[in-house]
Amino acid sequence: MSLFSAQNLTKSFGGVAAVRGVSLSVDAGEMVALIGPNGAGKSSCFAMLGGQIAPDRGAIGLDGQPLSGSPLDFARAGVARSFQIAKIFASMSVRENVQTALLAAHRRLWRFWRAADTQAMAEADTLLARVGLSTLAEQDAATLAYGDTKRLELAIALAARPRVLLLDEPTAGMARPERRAAMQLIASLAADGIAVLFTEHDMDAVFGFASRILVMDRGRLVAEGSPAEIAADPVVQAVYLGTPDGSQPRAAGLSAGA
Amino acid sequence: MLSTLAIQALTGLASASSLFLVASGLSVIFGVTRVVNFAHGSLCMLGAYLGWSVLSRLPHDPASFAAGVVMASLGVALFGAALEATLLRRLYRAPALLQLLATFAVLLVMQDGVQHIWGPADLPLPRGVWLRSFVPLLGERFPFYDLILIAIGPLVLLALWMVMARTRFGVLLRAATENRDMLSALGVDERFLFTAVFALGAGLAGLGGALSLPENSANLGIDLRVVTDAFVVVVVGGMGSIAGAYLAAVLVGVMQAMGILLLPKASLVLVFVLMALVLVLRPQGVLGQKQTQENDGERFHRVRAAPPWQRIAGLAVVLLALAVGLAGGDFARSVLEEMAIAVLFAASLHVLLGPGGMISFGHAAWFGIGAYAVALTTSTLAAPLPLALLAGVLAAGAVAAIVGLVLVRLSGVSLAMLTLAFAQIAWAVATQWSEVTGGDDGILGIWPPSGLGARLFFLLCLCLSVGGVLLLRRALFAPFGYALRASRDAASRAAASGIDGAKLRLAAFALAGAAAGLAGGLSTFSKGSVFPGSLAIFRSVDALAMVLLGGVQSMVGPVVGALAYTGLFDTLLLASDYWRALLGITLLALILWRPQGLVK
Numbered sequence: 001m002s003l004f005s006a007q008n009l010t011k012s013f014g015g016v017a018a019v020r021g022v023s024l025s026v027d028a029g030e031m032v033a034l035i036g037p038n039g040a041g042k043s044s045c046f047a048m049l050g051g052q053i054a055p056d057r058g059a060i061g062l063d064g065q066p067l068s069g070s071p072l073d074f075a076r077a078g079v080a081r082s083f084q085i086a087k088i089f090a091s092m093s094v095r096e097n098v099q100t101a102l103l104a105a106h107r108r109l110w111r112f113w114r115a116a117d118t119q120a121m122a123e124a125d126t127l128l129a130r131v132g133l134s135t136l137a138e139q140d141a142a143t144l145a146y147g148d149t150k151r152l153e154l155a156i157a158l159a160a161r162p163r164v165l166l167l168d169e170p171t172a173g174m175a176r177p178e179r180r181a182a183m184q185l186i187a188s189l190a191a192d193g194i195a196v197l198f199t200e201h202d203m204d205a206v207f208g209f210a211s212r213i214l215v216m217d218r219g220r221l222v223a224e225g226s227p228a229e230i231a232a233d234p235v236v237q238a239v240y241l242g243t244p245d246g247s248q249p250r251a252a253g254l255s256a257g258a
Numbered sequence: 259m260l261s262t263l264a265i266q267a268l269t270g271l272a273s274a275s276s277l278f279l280v281a282s283g284l285s286v287i288f289g290v291t292r293v294v295n296f297a298h299g300s301l302c303m304l305g306a307y308l309g310w311s312v313l314s315r316l317p318h319d320p321a322s323f324a325a326g327v328v329m330a331s332l333g334v335a336l337f338g339a340a341l342e343a344t345l346l347r348r349l350y351r352a353p354a355l356l357q358l359l360a361t362f363a364v365l366l367v368m369q370d371g372v373q374h375i376w377g378p379a380d381l382p383l384p385r386g387v388w389l390r391s392f393v394p395l396l397g398e399r400f401p402f403y404d405l406i407l408i409a410i411g412p413l414v415l416l417a418l419w420m421v422m423a424r425t426r427f428g429v430l431l432r433a434a435t436e437n438r439d440m441l442s443a444l445g446v447d448e449r450f451l452f453t454a455v456f457a458l459g460a461g462l463a464g465l466g467g468a469l470s471l472p473e474n475s476a477n478l479g480i481d482l483r484v485v486t487d488a489f490v491v492v493v494v495g496g497m498g499s500i501a502g503a504y505l506a507a508v509l510v511g512v513m514q515a516m517g518i519l520l521l522p523k524a525s526l527v528l529v530f531v532l533m534a535l536v537l538v539l540r541p542q543g544v545l546g547q548k549q550t551q552e553n554d555g556e557r558f559h560r561v562r563a564a565p566p567w568q569r570i571a572g573l574a575v576v577l578l579a580l581a582v583g584l585a586g587g588d589f590a591r592s593v594l595e596e597m598a599i600a601v602l603f604a605a606s607l608h609v610l611l612g613p614g615g616m617i618s619f620g621h622a623a624w625f626g627i628g629a630y631a632v633a634l635t636t637s638t639l640a641a642p643l644p645l646a647l648l649a650g651v652l653a654a655g656a657v658a659a660i661v662g663l664v665l666v667r668l669s670g671v672s673l674a675m676l677t678l679a680f681a682q683i684a685w686a687v688a689t690q691w692s693e694v695t696g697g698d699d700g701i702l703g704i705w706p707p708s709g710l711g712a713r714l715f716f717l718l719c720l721c722l723s724v725g726g727v728l729l730l731r732r733a734l735f736a737p738f739g740y741a742l743r744a745s746r747d748a749a750s751r752a753a754a755s756g757i758d759g760a761k762l763r764l765a766a767f768a769l770a771g772a773a774a775g776l777a778g779g780l781s782t783f784s785k786g787s788v789f790p791g792s793l794a795i796f797r798s799v800d801a802l803a804m805v806l807l808g809g810v811q812s813m814v815g816p817v818v819g820a821l822a823y824t825g826l827f828d829t830l831l832l833a834s835d836y837w838r839a840l841l842g843i844t845l846l847a848l849i850l851w852r853p854q855g856l857v858k
Contacts, residue, residue: 080754083750091558103741113732116735116736116740
């Protein structure tokens with residue numbers, strides 16, 4: 001039994017089928033990449049896995065327990081995520097961002113007396129050190145460079161001590177050396193026992209770090225396997241490059257794991 | 259009975275038509291420009307006055323009536339175009355709060371302008387015979403003119419639909435409503451389109467105003483009454499949806515007409531209950547598109563605790579007030595009490611506007627509920643002062659919590675519009691439920707017990723006001739305030755981290771309501787009386803002006819703003835006959851030249 005799994009996820013937006021029957025699973029310590037061309041349905045999949053949108057059909061399970069409801073329910077069950085365009089709390093310092101997330105994780109938000117910026121400081125600094133933002137702790141979060149904003153969002157996500165981490169394009173907008181560092185950091189999180197699922201357009205990041213790769217096209221999973229298997233898979237090549245006669249492949253009839 | 263009901267329903271349909279004309283204009287303008295035009299009721303009022311001027315000079319036959327109504331409508335359209343080109347154009351990039359306040363300032367200026375030109379008296383239209391005629395219907399006599407009104411609503415809806423579906427202007431309009439970036443990509447002159455849309459919306463409002471003349475006179479109360487109803491209609495129908503506006507107008511019109519017949523006492527509350535029901539089931543309105551809670555690119559500044567010099571200055575101000583109040587006379591004390599109360603009132607609104615990210619245009623409701631609760635517990639239950647004040651705080655907080663249950667689900671301008679609508683309903687209840695509230699005469703003689711003495715009450719007032727502000731401040735710098743702010747800064751990020759934004763906003767709403775209720779309760783004892791004016795829209799706008807004057811971004815802003823406002827503007831403005839226009843012009847000047855406020 002995998003730690004985090006989804007069966008037959010299906011979602012349509014006003015007649016457009018964005019995700020059609022996707023099943024997947026991620027185990028603790030695994031680092032799984034979800035790839036596919038633009039519009040393949042990755043983001044919709046992520047939104048369902050994070051609780052942001054409810055699937056039309058299908059089920060999500062964490063540790064054998066069914067998981068549904070609002071993003072709050074997902075967060076409290078131990079699923080954390082980052083967004084494609086990193087979102088942080090702009091009216092706070094870098095450290096306060098993490099402190100707020102920690103207070104939320106500790107269920108200590110409904111306090112009206114003691115100043116928040118004196119609470120959970122050490123824990124916040126540990127997290128900031130882990131993502132490499134120690135020197136910027138006092139800075140206004142709104143003034144961070146984009147790569148640092150992504151790192152801060154990761155620290156916010158980690159504050160919940162998640163069992164599952166969903167990362168939507170964790171290296172988007174980063175320079176090449178920065179990307180490598182970011183992927184190594186994420187790999188170390190997986191090594192700590194977190195189940196990591198990420199989407200990514202940078203193929204070096206995907207093939208260099210993923211332990212397993214899922215390929216989506218037009219709402220379906222069309223391939224699944226190790227980086228080596230995926231690299232050699234003709235279906236995957238067709239998805240990204242088109243078939244020799246120039247037509248797009250038909251996803252129907254191709255089973256996952258081909 | 260059944261035929262009476264049917265006739266009443268038809269009367270409701272007739273009033274729905276004029277309501278729809280105004281609301282559709284508001285909706286079209288909002289759809290394209292994303293500005294909620296608070297002055298829309300004023301355009302309707304202008305249509306009524308222009309219509310009166312034209313029609314009272316024309317012969318009283320139907321053809322002249324039609325011509326006169328069209329002329330008035332065109333006149334308002336022209337005025338609207340001029341208004342857009344000179345003022346509103348500058349506001350498109352401003353935050354929603356400033357847009358609302360600026361268009362409210364236009365309402366203020368227009369009210370004094372209209373009064374200056376046409377005078378304060380109601381102007382009834384001399385009606386031709388055909389306007390006074392009846393037709394037999396279901397065994398009763400039904401006004402012929404109401405039948406015309408009933409027909410006009412669907413006709414205008416049809417005409418708008420034709421314009422939208424069949425003309426290039428309509429295509430551009432829809433494109434602008436659905437995707438603004440597409441416009442520039444299409445190479446459309448945005449400026450012309452926006453002016454034309456505003457003229458169209460203004461013309462519709464003017465038409466509604468002119469058409470209402472035979473049944474209501476041209477009067478100075480049209481603007482606020484109409485814009486409040488139009489806000490409810492637009493939000494219930496769905497922002498930007500014209501068909502939704504018609505449905506909601508019919509719903510509200512018929513509901514009001516039936517309510518007068520069936521539950522005359524509760525007809526005002528009925529509209530609010532209807533609104534609440536629709537919005538609980540469909541927060542985006544009957545035919546509206548789902549809105550996201552995410553803030554629309556508004557930039558939030560780092561919030562920091564006040565530096566030491568500001569704390570020392572604050573302490574010095576409090577000590578100074580204490581010295582002057584204890585040494586000085588009754589007049590000095592009453593001014594200082596008013597200032598202290600204003601500071602608490604402004605600080606409570608800041609909780610919503612700043613960290614809460616909620617635009618409230620009806621904050622006076624909580625102030626007024628607190629004020630009335632104190633007056634009523636003192637006069638009818640003879641409650642001692644501490645209990646009366648506690649009742650004020652609890653009443654305001656509890657009502658805010660209940661109303662908040664419905665309202666915090668809304669975002670941005672919808673919330674602003676419905677807080678206003680609720681406050682207007684509360685105000686109407688205070689003026690009309692005279693057995694309990696004393697109506698316009700208010701409740702008099704609510705002084706603190708004679709044993710307390712003027713000095714001691716002043717001390718109490720100062721302590722509670724300053725203490726209230728400090729308590730609010732603590733909450734905002736405690737985890738509660740950070741979580742509230744986190745949800746405002748990035749709603750989906752906060753939710754993904756397990757922060758329940760809706761629940762926090764509800765708590766903030768109740769907290770701000772309770773604090774405003776304390777301010778209201780203190781004001782009752784300070785003035786010895788309470789009047790419906792304590793819940794009027796002007797009271798809400800006072801608070802908004804105070805917060806705006808000082809700046810929304812910091813806790814210090816509203817405090818400074820409240821002091822400056824009560825000290826300076828209040829005195830200057832009230833000294834003039836044209837205080838509305840002066841306040842309006844001051845607000846506009848502030849918004850255009852100093853949108854960040856005085857502090858910062």
